Amino acid sequence: MANVNVSLTVNGQQQTVSVDSSETLLWMLRDRLGLTGTKYGCGIEQCRACSVLVNGQLEKACDYDVTSAAGKSVTTIEGLSADLSNKLQQAWITEQVPQCGYCQSGMLMAATALLASTPKPTDAQIDSAINNICACGTYARVRLGIKRAAGML
Ligand code: FES
Ligand code: FES
Known part of the structure; x- marks a missing residue:
């Protein structure tokens, strides 16, 4: 395959x-830009460890053609904040959501997308929006983290 130049915005930087x-977008982010917060889990669109935002929409980077990202704005876990000041990051710390942590970048990106569209989500809305697989079973804490970030606790 031929090499091509792709211009895009990543975490606010051109x-x-x-x-x-x-x-795929996943390997461009990890291997070419060094943004290793976005994880490779299954590679077959099942686990959502690789979730990022593209123009504000939640996408699985493991199946996102990098050339399709040209001209778009990508946000990864590194783009939420550099100093953990993001309200979801703060809530994740308070509720001690991560266990091994491997799936948590994807969880946080899914939670970011959810709160952008649904600022005060119900349990049912959280369960419906967060389809990420967590081998450590952090689902109940993820719910708490989202509710804390939403100011519901
Ligand atoms: S690595 Fe992308 S969905 Fe699992
Ligand atoms: S925290 Fe370990 S896989 Fe989710």
Whole structure:
């Protein structure tokens, strides 16, 4: 496959990256930009560990064609805040949500997308929106974290 230049915005910074045209957004973020907060889990669109926002929409980076990201704005876990001041990051710390932590970047990106559309989500709305797989079973704490960030606790 040919190398191509892709220009896009990542976490508020304009980037032009030389990529293999068959590459996914996930590997561009991790291997070319060093943004390793976005995780590779299954690679088959099941676990959602690789979740990022593209133009504000939740997307699975493991199946997102990097050339399709051209001209778009991507937000990864590193873009939520550099100093953990983001309200979801703060709530995650208070509620001690992460266990091994591997799935948590994806959880936080899904929670970010949820609160952007639904500022005060019900349990049913949380369960419906958060389809991420967590091998450590943090689902109840994820709910608490989202509610704390939403000012519901
Ligand atoms: S790595 Fe993308 S959904 Fe599992
Ligand atoms: S915290 Fe370990 S997989 Fe979710």
